[in-house]
Amino acid sequence: MTHLRRDDGFDGRGDAFYEQLVAAHRGLTDAASGALNARLVLLLANHVGDAAVVAETIAAARRGLDSGGTGNEQEL
Amino acid sequence: MATYQYRHYPYRTPPELAGTTPARPPVIIVGAGPVGLAAAIDLAKQGIGSVILDDNDVVSVGSRAICWAKRTLEIFDRLGVGERMVAKGVTWQVGRVYHRDRELYRFDLLPGGGHHRPAFINLQQYYVEEYLVDRVEDFPQLIDLRWKHKLAGVEQSATGVVATVETPDGEYRLDADWLIAADGAKSSVRSLLGLAFEGRTFEEKFLIVDVRIAADYPRDRRFWFQPSFDPGQSVLIHRQPDDVFRIDFQLGWDADAEAERQPESAMARVRQVVGAGVNCEYEWCSVYTFRCARLERFVHGRVLFAGDSAHVVSPFGARGGNGGIQDVDNLCWKLAQVVRGEATAGFLASYDRERIHGADENILNSSRTTTFMTPKTVVERQLRDGVLALAPDFAFARGLVNSGRLSKPCDLLGFPGFVADDAAGAGALRPGMPCEDAPVAGADGRAGWLLDHLGTDPVALVFVANRREAAEIADSVAACGIARLTVLAVTERFQGDLPLPELVDADGLVRARYGGAPGVTYLIRPDQHVLGRWRAWNPSALGVAWRVCLGSAKA
Numbered sequence: 001m002t003h004l005r006r007d008d009g010f011d012g013r014g015d016a017f018y019e020q021l022v023a024a025h026r027g028l029t030d031a032a033s034g035a036l037n038a039r040l041v042l043l044l045a046n047h048v049g050d051a052a053v054v055a056e057t058i059a060a061a062r063r064g065l066d067s068g069g070t071g072n073e074q075e076l
Numbered sequence: 077m078a079t080y081q082y083r084h085y086p087y088r089t090p091p092e093l094a095g096t097t098p099a100r101p102p103v104i105i106v107g108a109g110p111v112g113l114a115a116a117i118d119l120a121k122q123g124i125g126s127v128i129l130d131d132n133d134v135v136s137v138g139s140r141a142i143c144w145a146k147r148t149l150e151i152f153d154r155l156g157v158g159e160r161m162v163a164k165g166v167t168w169q170v171g172r173v174y175h176r177d178r179e180l181y182r183f184d185l186l187p188g189g190g191h192h193r194p195a196f197i198n199l200q201q202y203y204v205e206e207y208l209v210d211r212v213e214d215f216p217q218l219i220d221l222r223w224k225h226k227l228a229g230v231e232q233s234a235t236g237v238v239a240t241v242e243t244p245d246g247e248y249r250l251d252a253d254w255l256i257a258a259d260g261a262k263s264s265v266r267s268l269l270g271l272a273f274e275g276r277t278f279e280e281k282f283l284i285v286d287v288r289i290a291a292d293y294p295r296d297r298r299f300w301f302q303p304s305f306d307p308g309q310s311v312l313i314h315r316q317p318d319d320v321f322r323i324d325f326q327l328g329w330d331a332d333a334e335a336e337r338q339p340e341s342a343m344a345r346v347r348q349v350v351g352a353g354v355n356c357e358y359e360w361c362s363v364y365t366f367r368c369a370r371l372e373r374f375v376h377g378r379v380l381f382a383g384d385s386a387h388v389v390s391p392f393g394a395r396g397g398n399g400g401i402q403d404v405d406n407l408c409w410k411l412a413q414v415v416r417g418e419a420t421a422g423f424l425a426s427y428d429r430e431r432i433h434g435a436d437e438n439i440l441n442s443s444r445t446t447t448f449m450t451p452k453t454v455v456e457r458q459l460r461d462g463v464l465a466l467a468p469d470f471a472f473a474r475g476l477v478n479s480g481r482l483s484k485p486c487d488l489l490g491f492p493g494f495v496a497d498d499a500a501g502a503g504a505l506r507p508g509m510p511c512e513d514a515p516v517a518g519a520d521g522r523a524g525w526l527l528d529h530l531g532t533d534p535v536a537l538v539f540v541a542n543r544r545e546a547a548e549i550a551d552s553v554a555a556c557g558i559a560r561l562t563v564l565a566v567t568e569r570f571q572g573d574l575p576l577p578e579l580v581d582a583d584g585l586v587r588a589r590y591g592g593a594p595g596v597t598y599l600i601r602p603d604q605h606v607l608g609r610w611r612a613w614n615p616s617a618l619g620v621a622w623r624v625c626l627g628s629a630k631a
Contacts, residue, residue, distance in 0.1 A: 007471045014475045015444045018459075022447055025455045033455035064465065 111383030112258030113208035122412035135205035141397030165197030263385035275369025392480035409602035448478035503591025550575035
């Protein structure tokens with residue numbers, strides 16, 4: 001079974017990817033940025049396709065958010 | 077400052093105003109900072125004289141540039157000041173990055189051995205400048221360092237430059253063939269020529285504080301995102317010599333710079349970091365904002381820009397001071413070729429091309445770091461915080477955490493002036509890349525380093541198996557037709573009595589790093605970059621490569 005990838009999938013070009021992602025949001029309102037992110041998620045999830053990997057991704061992304069915070073609060 | 081005593085260097089009436097006969101220097105250098113001083117020394121090593129003008133009479137006020145990268149230390153070695161810098165500096169190579177109180181990851185910048193110089197040292201800019209000034213004094217016939225000489229005007233013609241200089245004794249005019257503008261981010265040469273300095277200003281304020289802490293704090297670079305002990309967005313701590321620590325606080329754009337730069341308020345923040353019980357003394361502080369900008373071109377006729385006058389970057393990444401020293405390394409041997417008439421002025425276009433590339437790489441990296449550190453919108457903040465949240469569990473996210481991509485030597489792969497690789501696959505070092513260091517022993521058996529034998533003049537490095545091969549090469553060196561060429565023979569075991577200077581590669585690291593097999597030849601530029609390489613000794617090919625480099629032959 002394939003698992004969610006944890007290592008660097010950008011082949012050392014992660015900084016360029018991050019810059020591209022931030023640039024994609026430039027000039028958008030917060031609501032439009034939310035819409036952009038939603039479309040990105042749908043497109044990339046479809047590209048991945050594998051239901052098990054998508055499920056694992058959702059679980060990993062959701063971790064720490066159930067308390068209603070952002071997951072970046074001070075750890076207790 | 078408690079730990080450093082500033083010396084006022086003496087003003088002297090220049091010969092132009094003293095009534096003695098002034099000599100026309102080949103080069104005027106404006107600015108006695110690290111870049112200007114290093115340029116004067118590098119030119120002097122080429123036998124070229126210069127006059128340095130500085131409007132002040134002390135070295136850097138405040139520690140300013142403190143992180144000096146391996147490549148810079150190698151250039152300092154070539155200039156004869158590396159040992160002193162490293163002896164005084166704090167050597168470090170491990171960085172730790174924290175989110176709140178949790179260590180996300182650590183990086184080790186130089187895991188491989190067999191290099192003379194460490195990945196980084198920290199050394200206050202005032203020491204760097206002091207040591208360079210001392211080195212300048214080793215060249216009394218070639219370098220005339222003039223304190224309290226302020227540039228007031230620049231005019232240039234097809235044949236030279238005239239500077240108007242203000243001194244305590246009045247104004248005078250100084251003629252030269254070339255002028256190097258090493259006068260920093262607020263360059264007066266740049267203003268006098270009316271050149272645009274365009275780029276991007278980042279809306280963020282940082283407080284930088286130097287404190288002396290008696291306790292034994294770690295020497296690693298430590299960076300916190302959203303530290304629990306400070307209300308700001310990030311904190312960086314770095315150790316310098318004399319038990320002085322540099323602490324950077326990211327204040328936010330709305331911070332009151334005037335209030336924050338008061339020593340009492342700065343020290344209140346420092347005490348939150350180090351803990352109330354730790355004894356620490358205030359040294360220096362400053363509040364800064366920054367921008368990334370560069371001149372469109374660095375060569376303007378006979379005026380050549382180097383260092384912060386040509387390009388500025390944000391400080392995270394140690395790319396300001398290091399970038400400036402690499403400018404010097406690239407420029408001075410080229411200018412020497414032109415001054416000696418061995419290349420035309422057009423050769424300096426390669427300085428423009430190569431160092432604009434270096435500056436753009438530095439600006440790109442430091443802009444990316446700043447984007448990560450200072451999210452400007454809700455979604456940028458969400459993306460940044462998402463990376464930090466995933467970082468403990470996902471290696472890819474740790475790779476995206478960006479607290480500074482630290483200065484690395486930039487390579488010039490595929491640039492004009494480098495010849496095609498004739499030894500592809502022989503090793504990782506290709507034409508356009510800076511040479512890698514390795515341990516070698518000289519013919520006297522003394523242990524040393526490869527880079528100490530390269531540079532200032534062109535060098536051919538040839539791997540030889542025995543005395544006969546070395547003799548054949550020695551007989552045909554003149555056929556290269558390269559002025560001041562040094563040919564060095566690399567051997568596996570000491571041969572002795574070779575007709576060429578011998579470097580013994582007892583550890584095999586030169587062979588490993590340069591793909592050395594008998595006959596393999598590297599031609600190395602005076603700035604220690606690989607110009608070309610061949611599978612066999614070929615003097616006519618070396619000669620062509622050198623002339624292609626100088627622009628007097630086609631590739």
